[in-house]
Amino acid sequence: MIRRTFLTLFFALVYFIPAEAKLDIVYPSSPEVTVNSPITFISGSSDVNSNVTMNSEPVRLWDDGIFVHVIPLNYGVNTVNIQSVHNGITEKKVLKIKRNKLSDKISVKQVPYIKNETGILTAETIKDRATVRSKPSGASSRIIDLPKGIILYLDGYQGDYYKIKEFGNNEFWIHKINISLPQIVSGKNNIKLYSHDCYSDKNYEYHKFSLSQKVLYTIVQEGNKLRLTLYGVKNNENNCNNFDYTFNYSGEILGYDGYYDKDGNFIFRYAKEPKDIDISHPLRNINIFIDAGHGGKDKGTIGPGRIYEKDINLDIASDLIKMLKDAGANVSYSRDNDSSVDLYKRTDISKNNNALISISIHCNSLPYGKNPYNYHGVEVHYYNDNAKMLAQIIKDNLANDLSIRDNGIHKSSFxxxxxxxxxSVLIETAYMIYPEEYILLKNKYFRRNAAKSIKKSIEEYILYLNNQNL
Ligand SMILES: [Zn+2]
Known part of the structure; x- marks a missing residue:
């Protein structure tokens, strides 16, 4: 009985929804939002032949009836009456967008720094990816992600962050959730370096440092040098408290990292330069990792016609993977279907496959309060200096080959x-919210050209590395 009532209700609803009901608001994603900006945008779609207005102002409809309309916001609640008229049928939607008054700046109480004065304060990292930062704040820059089991000497604390005892001029902070409960100890361990061995395999050169204890480390790129510092390890040569080791390379710096092996030895690893490059097939045998951004539950940004960023990313990535495989590359990837993949799982896949380069493919979004007509074009993100050249090559080619605005390369902590x-680089191919680029991104040829341009860029990068080694 209940089921029948539901069914009747369901059919009644379906029956009474007019076929022309097409007014769809994508952003803002809720009819009541707060946007603290003098403007914001409203995106969505309606029937291509309809007349759409917002507060009686005409709205421009692009291909397939999509719209991205910018409205001014006054302080307080702004009511936006959206109306779509088609074939004599009127659809209406109402948005309430609140803009808060500029309130007086709330004075943030400075939390004092409490220095440890009794004995030596020590703690151990209790999880992998324990982030060390430059300031006692989650917004400060990351120095390094430490593995579990590293003994740290602490100087004191401020709020939730402990200051790692200074070694040299550096300031290192770690959040308390990453470490065991700090304890006072009577003396400091005398950390020894027993041996330093070198070996290599197909993909990497390794330096193994055998230590009496796992220690904090940093690896810093300075031009074509890499400086490894093992903190608190006695260096007899200059009677310094840290062990410094500089690696010199002749060409472009490739992938490198540091980690502890299962026996507690510190391993510094450096990717070998591609050898025996056939200049007519430069990608042959090169290990490449391709990441299609977002996926599954994570849709990424949503275009005004409700096409998801995750699907566009996957399409470009799938074409690119095929092109790279056809060119003889060994390709690994985060996903080849619409599935959710954790961010760190993605970087693990790239490492486990000994990728020489990693490319993450995205399309750009915008937060509320921005004017989408001011933001369009391609940009490429990198974080470490060793990826700047690859970012530059990809960005130059995409801007040229796709004839879209060049927004440059950016150092970003993604x-x-x-x-x-x-x-590692991350590509923001074009903007999903800018109508002209959304229309381009919907086009299969545009997406395939993006993939072609990225493939060409990887070839140019490999040939560039090859020329440097001549
Ligand atoms: Zn994205």
């Missing part, structure tokens, strides 16, 4: 570009 190994 999970997919933070690893120093492989050489």
């Amino acid at each position: 999970a997919l570009v933070r690893p120093t190994n492989p050489v």
